[in-house]
Every structure is written in structure tokens, then in C-alpha cells.
Amino acid sequence: MDVLSLDIMVAALRLAMPIALVALGETFSERSGIINIGVEGTALAGALIGATVAFFSGSSVVGLCAALGVGMLLGLIHAVWCVYLRADHVVTGAAINLLVIGLALFLTRVVWGWRGTSAAVPTLNPWILVWGMVGLIVLAQVYLFRTPWGLRLRVVGEHPQAADTAGINVFRTRVAYSVLNGALCGLAGAFLVNNLGRFSVGMVGGRGFIGIAAMVVGNYRPIPAFLAAYLFGFVDALQMRLQDVIPSHFSIMLPYVLTVVVLAGFLGRAHVPAALGKPYIKDQG
């Protein structure tokens, strides 16, 4: 068996895509100061709603748009909770994760009569999305470090008072990037549906959390985060081929074991945005 063929490298790109999208979204969100561990649930919501809408409309593109929409909605809810109501970011994110699982079990039952899975839904050529995403990552890197909006975003996450006194609206910035994060997670979910041709409640399977890990390993930079995501995707592709050699119970573990090992090495080395997770409280004016 030729493990390191071009074939597996390309397959890895496809498997890395949802992880990379989440990593990118979370990079934007955390750069603005908002932690969102609800990315796991947001991706699942994107998959669920994307599949449902595609199923009824018969159009994969409409499904995709619906996935984006539900992601943005969840991103907005998270932002409103964290920014204006000063809720704990992690608790809010966890709530989103739980909410979506419940919704998925309910909706699949109502629509298809099965617990947790859908019927087959229309799909489109995944490679359009894959290459589009690679372009998006490069754009994001340039946006973050070469444009005024990227600079403002970074200042908001590092020192919101400084941003405020420089005339930047901290609240609006945080909400906007949280919504963007939601959109990218929703897209990640839609992509998973597109890969499988149907929805299943376990289909995100920790890829949201691995996306956060990829962001940390990439030190809050889009291209390095993408490379980290690609590494996870590669191990995922690898383990599929290894299933003939070692029992699948063990091979399936590989990406998760890798996450733990890699994170242990990188955690603490990454520079976390200084104002991450802290609500910005403006004096009453």
C-alpha cells in the first residue's frame, strides 16, 4: 500500500476543509476577543439545516446558503450574549452545542422519521468548495495583517480601550466577527453533508473542537492554522487506509490522539489575544 501517494494528499485536503473553516472562523472571533466553543454545535446546525433545506428545495446551493444563514444566526446569538449581556463565553458556547444536538434529534425524527439521520440529499462537486476555501485562507491572512480592518480587529482583541479611544466601535467589531465565525462554521457543516450525501447527528464528531486546536497550533494566523488543519486531515485520511492493517477501533482514534499530543506541545506557546474572553465595559457616557 502506497501511503504517501498524491491521492492521499488530495483526499486529506477534503477532510481538512471543515476543520480549516472552523479554525479560520475561530481565529477571527478570538482575535476580536470572543471565545466560541459553540463552533462544534454551529457546524452541526449548518449540516442539519443545510441538509434539511437541500432535501426540500432539491438544491444543494440553496442548502448551502441556509447553512451559512443558520451559522450566522448562532454567531449573532453568541455575540449578543457575550458582548452585550456579558455572559461567560464558554458557557454560552456549551449551551449552543447542547441546543443543536437536541434540535438535530428532534428535526430528523419529524422530517424523516429516523433518529439522528436524514435521507440522501443533493450534493455538488466538493472541489469547487475546497479550492475556494484555500483561496479564502490566503485572503484571510492578507486581510488580517495587511489591511486596516485586520489591524483594527487585532487591536480590539488585544486592547479594547485603545481601540475605543482610536475611534473604533468595539462592540460592533466583536459582533461582526462572531457572525463571520458562525458563517464559516455553518459552511463547514454544509460541507460535511456534501461529503456524505446525508445528515447524521454524529457527523461533526469533534471537528469543531479540533478546529479550535488547529487555530491554537497555528497561533491565531490563518495560513498556519490551515496547515495544522491539513495535518489533522492528513492523519484522518491515513487512518482510513490503515483500517485494513490495524483494527478500526484504534485507527479512528488517530486524529484525536494527534490533537491531544500536538496541543500539549503548542498550548502555552501561542500568543492568546490579551482581551480574550473579557467583556468590554464602557463607562457610561
Next chain:
Amino acid sequence: MNNRERSLSGEAVRLEGIVKRFSGVTANAGIDLSLNYGEVHGLLGENGAGKTVLMSVLYGLYRPTEGQIYLKDRPVAISSPAVAIRAGIGMVHQHFMLVPRLTVADNMVVGWETLWGPFLDRSRIRRRIGELSEQYGLEVDPSARVEELSVGEQQRVEIVKALYRGAEVLILDEPTATLPEQEVESFFATIRALRDEGKAVVFITHKLREALTICDRVTVLRKGEKVGTVPASQATESQLAEMMVGREVVFEVQRERVASEGQPLLRVEGLTAVDDRGVPAVQEVGFTVHDHEIVGVAGVQGNGQSELVEAICGLSRLRQGQVMVDGEDLSGAPPRKMAQAGLVHIPEDRHRRGLILDFSVGENSILGRQYESPFAIGQVGQSKRAIAGYARELVERFNIVVPGVRTPARALSGGNQQRVILARELDRKPKVIVAAQPTRGLDVAGIEFVWEQLLAMRREGAAILLVSMDLDELLTLADRLVVMYQGKLVGERKPGETDKQEIGLLMLGGAVETA
């Protein structure tokens, strides 16, 4: 050009009847103020007098409850800092608004970027910064990261940042509070250069001497009200002090002669300590403080004073050396043992080390003694009643202004926070007091209080080690002065036999040691 010249003379800003209330508390009660181009206007007042609030209103951070702002005689509504910046108003905040990890250039332009298409035009930005820093003699390196800069350099960055945004009215909020003594003079030169260019400069301070040195006119605020505006050339320190405090202030402290019995209460020998990064910060330092004696430690901030204090007080690990308190060897003993032996510590950072801001005044007043009876009941209990009673007693005896002993320490003014710490520590009847910058950031009344307390302890026989950045304070209080430079003691002087120049030179490592 002519047009511009004309626009930069006369009245820049006029505030009329500015009232600012925060949920019932009046911070500004109808203040009128007029700022001219080409003048340095001092805004003088004690902490909490409303200086910063007034200028925050002008900068758009707060919206005034009542009142009107005029820019060049036109009424304007400044609803946000963005509006203020566009109107040519810049503010350098007391706590710098800079992101440590970003470059100087990025910090300067954020929110006001120079673009090339959709991108930051970093080379043009650097050029513009270079021009500005040359024009005003403000040396800054645009590609350095802010975290690598000293406080003085960061301040220059803040000023150039405001100028980059086209500020013609420049508000400086307590700019000298964090500046080392040596850099104040060159900073004043910068302010004069700005004034001569026609800028209207507002200089917020509570230091009288500085106000008189640098300002053309001085407006004094007290408790949110304007006391008056006077030309600096016709004002005296005591007159301004009276305006500020509302009563006569005695600057000469009564430092009666008390004879030391020559008993060494604190003895430090060959002490070596490292800083947070493990770099040696104190090397082979030794000195003795006797009963009835105040020994001052002078030095530019960051020359090992903080590490010295932490090593003495048992807050950091002692690398080498000995600390003896009243003859007892306590080298490397933990803080609790130190305190039991009679050594107390007034920490330099009262927010981080002196108080737990979210705890009540009562709880803060027994910190370090929480395990003692009657505050503790057995191993796990706590007597709320004993704590509150004790705190109330301290509040009374030390004149602490608090709504109640259950108020969180966070809600107190800086001066009252420091009173809580002093009350707590000094009430333990210590033999040795290690006071690190005990008057930093305090207003006149607060400084007076701390000085009185320290002198009272000296009278009662305590040995006091006083670390301060303020040479005047050291020369006023100390019986002996030692100077720290790069982690070593480089000289010892008696206040009566030296002056600020000599100490200043020693602090910069410039003088030859005369034995």
C-alpha cells in the same frame, strides 16, 4: 499656509457649563474652560476632582449631562472619540492606549490608516512618522514593538500618535506620573515645542511644581467645581495648593530629631535576587536600618528596587544573602513568618499586592491576619462580627472615607485604598516597615497622610525602608539615602549633605563612588 496660521491662534476650545453625572454622583458641576492655541493650560486638582472626566467629555468618551462645547467658536457635539479625532483633538491617557505586541507604526495609525488601495501603506506611514518625530524632536522607531519600549518612549509614541491624527488640541492626562524624574525635563521641552507650533496643550496634573513650571495658565478644580483660572506667572505653590485642597497645606513636615539607639532592626547582607525572567536583578546588596530611622532607596525605576523589596519580604525566592529582623535570621522565610517577626510591607502595586479589590474593606483590613483570633474561629470559621468591628475601628482611627466596611475595596479612591493598607500594616505595631512607593499616584492630602504615618512610626521607634521614585519625598523623609543602579548600591548620602543633582547623577550610574 496663511489660513492655517490664522486658524492656529486665539481660542481653540471653549467649554460652557459642563455637567457630568454618573448615576447620581456629580463629577463635573458646571465647568467653564477656555483653551487657546499656543498655550499650555494646566488642569490642576486632587484625585477625584473631575479633571480626567472633564477632558474625557472633550474627547468624546463621555457625553456631558449638560453644557456645550465650542470649537473655534462653533458649537459642536462630540459624541465619540472618532468625532474628536476628526475635530483635531488628541488625548494621551494616563494608562497608555497601546498594544504591546504591535509595532509603533501600527499602534499609531489604527483607526486612522494611510492606505494604498485596500492595504496599509506601511512605507508611507513610516515616512510620515519620521517627519513628525523630526519636526517635534520626538524620537521614535516606527518598526519597534511597543513592548520593547520604556515608559518614556511609549509616551512619545502616544504623542506622535495624536499628532499623526492631526491633533491641534492635545490633552495630556498626568503625563509625568509614570515618567522617571530624569526624563521629565526633556518631556517639558517637547511640550514647549508643541506649544510654539501653536498647539493648544492641556496638562492634567496634581503636582503643583510641574504646573507652575510648564503651564501658561492654570485652572484649578476641586470636587467637580472650578475654583478659578490663574496665569502661572502670577501664582505660587501655596496659593494653588490652597485652591486645590480648600485649606492651607503645610508642606514642611515636622521631622523632629529622634535619636536612634543604634539598634539594627533590619540587616540585609549580600542579597542577590532575580527578576521574573530569571535575570539577576539585585546583586550583593547589603545595608542596615536602625530603630527610629528611615532609610531611603533612590533609583530609576527598574534598577532592582522591586526585586529587592520582594526578596526582603519573602515574596520571592532569595538567591543568596541574609535578611535579619531584630537579630533573628529570617532569610528566605515566608511572608507570614516575616510579619510575625515584626516586618510589614507596603507594596508598590496596591491593586495587585496590597488589596483584593473585590473583597470588602473589612476583609481587606485583616488580610495576613485572617488566621488569628478573634478573626478566625477554630481552623475554618470566620467571625464576621470581629472583622467588621476591627475594620470600623481602623476606619475611624485612620480617617478612611468609606461608605461602610462591607464596600468592596475597588470602590475606594486611590488615597483611601492606601489608607486601608497602611492602617492594616501599621496597626500590627511593626518593628520594620518596608514601604515601596507608598505615595505613588496619591494627591496632596493622601501624600500628607502617608508621610505623617511614616514619621509617626519612626517616632515610635520603627526602622523604615522607603523605596521611592520621588526624590523630593526621599530628601524630605529619609535620614539616610542609598542609591540603587543596575541592581547594586552605588552610594550612600545624608539628605542634608547632598542635593537632587548629585543623587540624580548617582541614579544614572554617572558618579564616582566617594567612600
